[in-house]
Amino acid sequence: MRSISRRDEMSFAEPAALPVAASAPPRLHILNRFSHRFKTSLPAYLLLLPSLVFLALFTYGAMGRVLVDALYQRATPRAPVRFVGLDNIAAVLADPAFTGAVVNNLVYAVGTAIPSIGLALLFALALSRTNALTSALRAALFLPVLIPMVAASALFLFIFLPNVGLLDYYIGRFLPVLPNWLGDSDIALYAIMVITIWKNAGYYMLFFLAGLQAVPEDVMEAAHLDGAGPYQRLRHIILPELKPTFLFVTVIATLNAVTQVDHVFVMTKGGPSNATNLVLFYIYQRSSTTTSARPRQRHC
């Protein structure tokens, strides 16, 4: 309505308007529309503001600073920053401790994701029907999920203790010679994986339990009538139905493999000889040995 009347008005008042003059009112008009749109959007922006401030500071800002810091360097904490291009990245890639941590992390990711997802599926299939016993078993399998990784590490520290620890105490009766679980660089990473599997399988089980609810009852009944055995039902009905759950759980398991390093800190500190160093622990170690990230040594 408004735009039509304005154009009419224009054509009567300035019949021979220059193109420049003619373009001015519509632009104003667009501006008007923008300010109008902004005004109606304002309450929403105000509601989003508190979240956006913290996201900007600690997520986008942090990401940006990582990217910038990766390209610059300062020789001493007070020296001016100097653009070094990809030198920092090259330096990290040349550091055998870093590449070692990446390889360890890959082994760790595969070695924790596959067993814990497999176990989670087994648990969910076995406990899919609800009764008092299955509820108790689910709770038992879920308990490790709740406790801090640090607490789990404190317990496993004793389990893996040479000679007197839980594992050696009970297995040692059958096998006379046992390795030093956390002290042997060939075994330590696998010992670390055991904790992760123990801690996460119950969590992934929940998603498979939820996924199993979606398996249609009538298809299962039809399969029973057709005489499909347990493997056939699993292979042709249940697994295809759980595909999205698998994808989802795999993503979470991968994220966990990258972000959970508390047990490395408590149990091995990355050792022996960097055998259990994971990428995030490497980052932590680096940041606590370089002065620039250590605020307590700066005077500000």
Place this chain on the structure above:
Amino acid sequence: MKLIGKLFKDAPLATRREITPKLGFALTVLLAVVWLIPFLWMGVATLRPASDGINLMAELMPSLKPTLDNIRDAWEIGDFPRYTLNTIMICTGILLVQVVTITLAGFAFARLDFAGKSLIFYLFLMQLMLVPVLLIVPNLSLVAQLGLYDTLTGVMMPFFASAFGTFLMRQAFEAIPTELEDAALIDGASLLQRIRHIYVPLSMPSFSAFAIISVTSHWNDFLWPLMVINSPDKRPLTVGLSVFTATAEGTQAWGTIAAGTLMVIAPLLITFLIFQKRFISSFVTSGIK
């Protein structure tokens, strides 16, 4: 055999004679027992007297002369009341601010139409991808610049905005019929009044689900507080426990370590056993945390 038959009595008739599901069930029961062994050891070792010596430390049969000495020692060596208080302060602080930020942002996404809505939505979504833990180094220098190094506020700050919580609340608010809000609108209620008196009270289940996830994940947080906190009296439970474990490990005081661990995890375990159903359903919604 009869017992297993009883367990499978509600299984479909055609599957009742199959052996594989029963084997799977038996294996799961066995593994569930294995899963509980660390907890069992923790309980037994906590009550074991020091006189049993290091060689019996791993014995899972409880001692016949149980003692509370280990708990007393752990209580005296580690400053657990202080650590617990710090952890409670961190968790409540984070949760209180989060509840405000996610309610407001969740409402904006659920009910308001504004310019750049989908762009801002993707900005929020990005937080779910960029896991905060990975940004510990730049965030630590920011916290230091803000003068919050070695403060509990510094530990809390990066978690004040939560994309997961925002999406959870957006979903909850979208499910509330608009008629209720219209009625309040006619009565002249302002935007904040409508959120406060209509949306929030009707979304309590979502708030409690979010609270469970938020509190458990920050109760268990370790690496970030370890980097931010320097003074011993500001340590949260996890950092305190790691220092305590490192000290007690040197003296082979495993009973004390077990007692300390028990004290750290007891509050969460007890709460879980009381609100088991609620915990489980919250964790299912938490896939993205």
